[in-house]
Amino acid sequence: MSNFKKETKILKSLKDVFEIKGSVKSDKRISIKADKKNVSSILLFLKNQKGFIHLNHISCVDWIEQNEFELVYIVWNPKTRLTVMVHTRIKRDEPVMENIDTIWDQANTYEREFREMFGIEFPGLIGAKEFILEDWDNIPPMRKDFNSQQYAIDTFSTRPGRENAQNVREAIQKRSGEEIPDFAKKYSRD
């Protein structure tokens, strides 16, 4: 069992400079939580001072109950083979995040995708507004309040030949002779 010497050292150096919370997740993995305004400085610090020259991935999570988006920047140091995950939360009703494609060019692609799929704005981001979707006029589809099923019903026509579909609950009810009262029906599965 390693005592995470290298990992702890990186974490400490980050904590010395920035106001962050963080922990060593497992072997070679460090996870930190930072305020939105510090993210670009942390990433620059990691890239220029600590050798984390590679941006692995950026991902986004919609925490709808908490009214927040979470952005996770994953960077990697090829020499020490350490990974740092920088987590930050932004407000869902004010989804603006600093553009970091000046640090890593490839961040541009991720950010364009977040702009389209989550509706997060990156001021100064250069690139066509339309990325994957065409003529999209609904709320961004990766947001959790986007109702995919309703969208499919509204957008696509029903293929002929599907009329004989049955509802399982109704089929069983008919067979057994059960009578579901009206006040209970809203709890039935559709």
Place this chain on the structure above:
Amino acid sequence: MSILDLKGLLVPIGALKQMGKHPHTINFPDEEKNISDRYRGFHHNSLEDCIGCGNCSTICMNEAIDMVALAEIEGGKGDSGLRPRVDYGRCCYCALCVDVCPTGSLNMTKDFIQVTNNPYEFLLTPGKDNPEAKEKVSFKADLEASLNIFDRVPMRELDPGERVKSFAEVLLGYNEEEARREANRCISCGLCTEACPVHMHIPEYINAIAQGKDDEALKIIYDNNDLPEVCGKVCTRRCEDVCAIQVRGEAVAIRWLKGYVTETADNADLIKQIVTPEIREPNHYKVGIVGAGPAGLTAGYYLSLRGYDVTIYESHKDPGGMVMYGIPKYRLPYDSIQKQVDYMVKMGVKIHYNTRVGKDISFQEIYDNSDAVFLGVGLQDAWNLGIEGDDADGVMSAIDFLGKINSGETVEVGKKLISVGGGNVSIDASRVGRRLGAEVDQLYRRRIKDMPADWEEIEGAEDEGVHLIPQAIPTRVIKDKKGKVKGIEYVKAEMISEGGGRPRPVPIEGSETIIDCDIIIAAIGQKADYSLLPEDIADKLKMERGKILVNDNRQTSISKIFAGGDAVKYGNVDAISAIADGYYATLGIDKMLMKKE
């Protein structure tokens, strides 16, 4: 084109440069392509394993899956008879349908090529249209990968050492958090409703619990079950036997969830306030009911909601029949029944206690004064052991034994109690014996796995120190000089299967064993006592093997008399069947009397 067209001659020669390279052409015979192990191609559905719960169709965000009836599939209990059909013009191969399939019958395959003459053919029924794909299944949702939760939220219970000290309730019941968590495991398919004799609206009330609406859940439950707290504690829960989750995991705890909801309303006034049933105007029809057991109470409650003038005659001092006198209080406390009966009385049901029909009031009088009569007399007499010496002092039927204990009388059990039988009643007798301080052996003629009792009851009995002796047939009761029980002799049996039926126990000669004991409790079945009926009515009432014959409306061969509960051919000798009889008799009586007008 001249013969000197050099280009035409040289170009084919240029193709020679490809010689020696690996060809890109399709090989013959067809070479299997190297496809990844978890490839998500066309679906395959094992039609025999599928139960038609429709979870795949519900989860599909593209509305690509329909549930359709297939000619070769006949539904039954635990199978809706429908099977999924996929619209491949819509399917995006996300495999969510596979992840939520409770039985694991729906999988995805390495197949992704469809050859057809019809360019509009997109609808395929997996398993029916591509039976050969079974060999190519690649994407499966095994128990770990499935999105269903197969483990039940455990029920907290008293420690076995504590239990035998008193008649305190063994199961402690779900708390709110546990109930919500358990309710969330339900996939709302509704297969359970068909197995329930009274067809309770199970998915609806479980959904209401999951959403935190306990009041609504109670209202839905009371729609066709007026003794839900009894059912929440001691129901034989056939619903759980056909639960979709039960195929690969533990069934949703439907019974305990019902128990949880009923306990949120802890007095009759509160029940009335929550349930607020629709009560019709009095219609001046009179209905007499014999027996305040589950069947009689149910008929009484629902008839009085429909405006009938209902009177119940009960020979005991308390309501509930077998549920009150036959089920020990550690499983079903006194208050549970009393609370629900109090509520029924508030809704207009009249109950005359300590009134034995045939003695305190004649059946003829009730018959003449009522527009309809409901018989819910149950099975009051127990079968004797039918072996030498079974008349000894200290041989008792479980019904008498439990009845005495439940009415607060004392029974001298001595040091050693032998209980005979393998049903819930004999397990009850054994566990009561432990609580009274006796050592208990239970004899059963078949194997433990053949016992008709609930597995929870069997486990509970073993935890409490009941010693089960399976494959033991009692042969003789040994008496002392005063005629009191001294011991019981039994032979060991071996199980022999003949033909298709279940294995039969056959005594092994020379294996006679004697156990010394002070009391023997026999629970090997009960029979009805029809002595309350006048002769001319008893003659006209059609019976079969000691049980009253009724039609779907629970109407007997005498049109004015309806019957239900254990004494009826329809009944399956449990509380929920009796409740169903009471409920359907209500509909039958209503139909009959309303037609007159």
